[in-house]
Amino acid sequence: MVQPGLDPDPDLDLGLVLRERFGFAAFRPGQREAIETLLRERRLLCIQPTGHGKSLLYQLPAVVLPGMTVVISPLLALMRDQVGQLRERFGIEAASINSDQSEEENAAVVGAAEAGRLRILFVAPEKLDNLADFRFLLALPVSLLVIDEAHCISTWGHDFRPAYRRILDAVVHFGQRRPGLRVLALTATADARTEHDVATLLGVGEVPLVVHRQGMDRPNLSLALRPVCGLAHKLETLLAAVRPATEREEGCALLYCATRDQTEIVAGYLAANDLPVVAYHAGLEPTHKRRLQEGFTTGAVPMIAATNALGMGIDKPDIRLIVHVDVPGSITAYYQEVGRAGRDGEPATGLLLYDPADQEVQRYFIRSAQPSAEDFELVRRVIEDAPEPPGVMAIKSRTGMPPTRVSVVLAELVEQGFVDRVLVGRRQAYEATGKPGEPVLERYRRQLRVRSDELDAMLGYARGEPACLMQALRMALGDGEAGPCKRCDRCVPDGVIHPRSETPRIRAEAWLESRRLPVAGMRAPRMADGFALLDGPMRSPLFADFMRGRAAGRMPPPRLLELAEQVLQEIEREHEITAVVTMPSRSWDRRGEVGDLLAARLGVPHLPALRYGRVPEARQGQLHNNDQRRDNVRGCIVADARGLPEGGTLLLVDDYVGSRATLKEAVTVLRKQAGWEGEVVPLMLARVRWKQGSSGMI
Template sequence: MDLPAPDRLAEVLRQRFGLDAFRPGQQAAIEALFAHRRLLCIQPTGYGKSLLYQLPATLLPGLTLVISPLLALVRDQVGQLGARFDIPAASINSDQDDDENARAMAGATEGRVKILFVSPERLDNLEAWRFLLGLPIDLVVVDEAHCISTWGHDFRPSYRQIVRAVRTLAERRPSVRVLGLTATANARTEADIARQLAPDEATPLRVMRAAMDRPNLSLATVEAAGAPAKLAWLERFVAQSPGNGVLYCATRDQTAIVAGYLAQRGLEVAAYHAGLDPAAKRRLQREFLDGRWRAIAATNALGMGIDKSDLRFIVHVDVPGSITAYYQEVGRAGRDGLPARGVLLYDPADRRIQTHFIRSAQPTPEDFERVLAVIAPDADGAWPNLTRIRVRSGLHPTRVTVVLAELREQGHVEKVLIDRKQVYRRVQGTDTPLDLTRYTRQDAVRRAELDAMIRYAEGAVPCLMQALRRALGDDDAPACGRCDRCAPPAWADLPPVEANEGVAGWLLHRDVEIAGSRRPPMSAGLALLDGQLRAPPFIDFMRRRTQPGASLAPAVIDLLRRQLDALARRHTFEAVLPLPSRTWAQRDAVAALAAEHLGVPWGADALAWRDAPDARQGELLNNDQRRQNVRGRMGAALPGATEGALLLLDDYVGSGATLAEAARAVRVAGHGGDVVPLTIAKVRWRLGARGIV
């Protein structure tokens, strides 16, 4: 298709999108896409990058394929494209069930869809890949394009398949256009993206870069050491701030803590993270867009992708891993052009969690040797799938994913479809040594980016927005005149950071949720003590739990009764079933106490190992091994098919594998009512190593 006339672009903009004029740079970018076919557009968050493919999609005869990791944003865009602009759109991703994905695929195949969103991980699914190759794709959009670069702040192994997809689609349809979009790419990342998305060395990619300033966004940093100080500050800040906002957290557990504390203080705050089931994610996103919540405490599963233009504040409760990640996330505020604030809470201890993330994703030469060693056929000649490789290797799941992607890229391993199962097998005759220099480089880059982020958080920069802009390639960016370094009086209303014993007490006695599951059906439950706090009650329990004759501390007994009452308000219990244990000396006494408090019987031998696990869960290396260790080995002896709730009682929960196996056993035994877990403690297992974090 030839370059549309400016009048035609203006007509579509007005009639289809209801806009009278393009934002600065939008029309030039669309014209460049039609004229040059390959374009990388680097623009700040909130500058309308989505229009750069939405408008061309209405003019091109074929399909527009958008590869995006932002599932929350995708859900919102699919709905808006149809309802507001009459552009039929659909998505294929892991957050949807098989029926939803099948409907999306049918719509694309039958020509009823103009824009199809696909998560990068779907490109690694062999069946989905074959499906995509058969579609009449005219435009491929790589959202968050920095992710294809090892220099990018959020490099993802699955994004390596994007380059393959672009090249393969271009071979099949030479007329296909390619658009890369990102808000966070410095000069080095830009050059790497351009090299990978260019059709060949002789045909360079066109790059359009806008200035990274956000004139309506004001920035500040606040030093707050420890969770109690952060939570107390957040309560006052959210209460006094107008409008809605996002509270970014580094981990899922942190979202629960932040939302739980603020909610019990009367603020309408909910938690959002990738571990929620898809229905809960959709509900929370819809409610947030409709104004039901003042704020969402979220990991970047929501925060990067929420299409809510009127966010008035963004608070980072934990330091992110890089300035580029921070710029993208804080940039979600004020996309409507009205004044907005971004605040970073800084605790020097925050460095540890980001260092952990870097280390977890960084494979060693020994990891490659271990994965290669376990990719072998079993006794029946079957090659291993991903789960089997995780079980055999014992490595951190992220490392397994990274290692497999590298082994495939360097030709040592291939992923194939055998009997509708995706498995991995060694490529015979490959003796080329592995080149792992990219990981040395990537580790150095990530550590340097974290150092730069810490300097920003510590205030070792003269201007906050200037520091962000210069890190992203705006080398001549001036001071902004509005951050807390440039204009301290403008931030005089920020709450002070104060110690708060009440918050510390709440942390010790808060509800520690145990997530429910769909398969097997198990309701959400509670743990009494959060192991990550390493508080004295937790340390005392873990030390005394194996001692015969030792009892629970009085404070823990009080907490047990309180949580039993909380669960009894949600469920009508008919029995307490303690899980079998070779080490918990207080098991029977605690089960009897719980049963007496609830006024129900308890079954000492209702749950038992029919086939004892091969190892203790704490001795294993990852959660795949822990699930394999207990799967199918427990039996339940119930008085008959029952409909009341059963309380599953254990000393502590880590991966949740043993509780899930107990739930499976009681379902097999005929139980049709609720199954609710309760443990004394909740811990987090190390992944790729033994013990708890």
């Protein structure tokens, strides 16, 4: 059906547009057919393997359709990558609105969109849950709505996200305003069950959804497995696998890690063995993340250890090696991640290191995102009992639930009509609707079964049960034409990758015992990067000795003080330390003596610049999430400017750091109350990880 103002020129030559606007001589298999179907039928679900050019399926229509194209994507790294490529390579005005940008940057994008200066706008699905953002998007002249990672809207999908359910509302509302709206759903990981669910959800009304599915083989990608036992063995196996690739200087390597801590461990150990590698994860400052991504994209950084915060958003064609340092949560997730390798069509390798203990991390992820009936009742009670509609941060603080679970519960309560989103001034909040009854939770019981079954299938793959690795991936994704690939290390034993047998310059066990941990700096309040000396989750003998001695009122072990001495030398090379300040504490009896010792070593004063004006109501480890920890210390610390030096750098010392809430509060009052304008460098004797949803350390 022709829609005036929403359809391209009927005499449009897609091949000409491809050549002139994008510089490609020909379409890849399936691209032309998919674009023609989208333009003709208006709703399309396209299931293609990674590396087959799904981005062109909306980039080209965005050029030929009037109005604007809105791309909903959960991948911030992909947004940055795509925006840069569209602007610089193809001359297409594109921008994104996301949490990694400042309010000023997002406001500038909003202004450009409202003024009609953008062809493509990328937004995170969470923006659809914000009433102000949703109203802004609805007012735009949108002719094409793109749902990237579309499997996320299906509760059968391996990566279901409640915020993606708002997309269904967006499709309805955009369609009502623009009857000729086109909808394109893209994914590389939808089995038959997920495909049917997505098609049913999006194919509503008079416009059915057409499905295009291609075979999932990646003929240039060779897969391999390596069993390992323990972190030290894993690190040394990884080193042996990646060193030859770096010596050949052929393309880049991406090392997937399950947690932020693991990215730092992997990057730290490889760097200690003279390999050029950096760590990337969502906890880094946005500007630092952008620099790292740009360095990897341009090749200046040849190897990066990353969580999927980066890995799923990188469109880099010459990644020659992808290593999964930890087992992922499902075969479909693994296929999508390893598929970032060899997107240029040249030979590439995907290696999975498997330690049976790795599964506990994935089972924790499954449990932490799984809400119970009690969670729903608690969130409803907090909203109903609040004197005014609470925002999400207040709900997190009052419930003590893990942040991810709070988001899941709120999204579900809104969808089922028990809670409404409201604006209180410029703040989004939640209020009870008064709807009687209890929410239906079958979706989450089913999702728990799905995720548990998919993890079990992934573990079977990791143990080497399939006769062919690529065939197993393809069959899991519903590719009925899958046969033996004849190139994985099950089809060709020892023919894929040969980790070099060597003795590392630095043995992993010794390095893990003595490594220095980064304490990331902050932009607001301004704090430089610093260090922690011991890693709590590793539970090393030295950490245990320190914590026992701390509880008994003893000084830190001599070995720990030696490590502090070594780190001070490194800090002095970068900063002129002019004073030592120790954090206030309710339980560390030896803080003053440790501060005196470090100050004497540096030849600077130890100043009583921080104290508790009001003792926090609870110890940080007793609380259940970081929102509670932030509120627990807010307004408790007082800064004293007397004796502070005229300039230089303050060394801020504490026994251990967890959520960084106390550290952030301390630096804030040093800046605001004491007027300190110089640098602040943190030195923590240990770093711990607090549990989320319960008290205590991990």
